[in-house]
Amino acid sequence: MIGPTPSPATPPRVTPQAAAVPLSSGASLPAYEAKLTVAINVVADIVIARQHGRKLTLHTGCSSGESTLVATVISELARNVLLYAKGGEITVEKTRDAAQQIPLHGIRIACRDKGPGIADIPRVLQGGYSTSGGLGLGLSGVRKIVDEFDIETGVGKGTTVTVTKWLR
Numbered sequence: 001m002i003g004p005t006p007s008p009a010t011p012p013r014v015t016p017q018a019a020a021v022p023l024s025s026g027a028s029l030p031a032y033e034a035k036l037t038v039a040i041n042v043v044a045d046i047v048i049a050r051q052h053g054r055k056l057t058l059h060t061g062c063s064s065g066e067s068t069l070v071a072t073v074i075s076e077l078a079r080n081v082l083l084y085a086k087g088g089e090i091t092v093e094k095t096r097d098a099a100q101q102i103p104l105h106g107i108r109i110a111c112r113d114k115g116p117g118i119a120d121i122p123r124v125l126q127g128g129y130s131t132s133g134g135l136g137l138g139l140s141g142v143r144k145i146v147d148e149f150d151i152e153t154g155v156g157k158g159t160t161v162t163v164t165k166w167l168r
């Protein structure tokens, strides 16, 4: 037989899937995905965001109680987006506080919508105020759970809530 030895087959390239797949279709999340933005349009999207938050939190080695708190924060923020703004998006990512002597792991959650905005923030953050007949404890509860809380909102301007929970 004459001719060059065939070169070994090139190994298949594995390209990580971008996170922008329609997650509500039930696609599973790759374990390495440390930052995920989920468009919130249906209840199933909230479930995906919540699961991601829980998984990221558990990866840092913290207690399941803390991961439940993170999941609760994600649910409350995403439910508000769906209910009051008819949709938006939520980003859930791992973060570290490098300024600490032993850097802290944390989870940062940013929830954005282009809905009607919130007119009276102090009233909402006090708790017990709801325009939907709810308990009105969502945002005030989130604020108690997290370590850093920021809200940007204005009537007709939408709402962005950004929070960080440090995991100890």
Ligand SMILES: Nc1ncnc2c1ncn2[C@@H]1O[C@H](COP(=O)(O)OP(=O)(O)O)[C@@H](O)[C@H]1O
Pocket: 076, 080, 081, 084, 085, 113, 115, 116, 117, 118, 124, 129, 130, 131, 132, 133, 134, 135, 136, 137, 138, 139, 140, 159
């Ligand atoms: N993303 C949002 N866009 C517009 N209004 C919001 C949003 N999130 C919360 N609100 C307003 O703040 C109120 C309090 O929210 P929350 O504390 O989550 O309690 P609840 O959802 O039970 O009413 C809501 O009833 C609503 O009027």
Ligand SMILES: [Mg+2]
Pocket: 076, 079, 080, 134, 138, 139
């Ligand atoms: Mg709520």
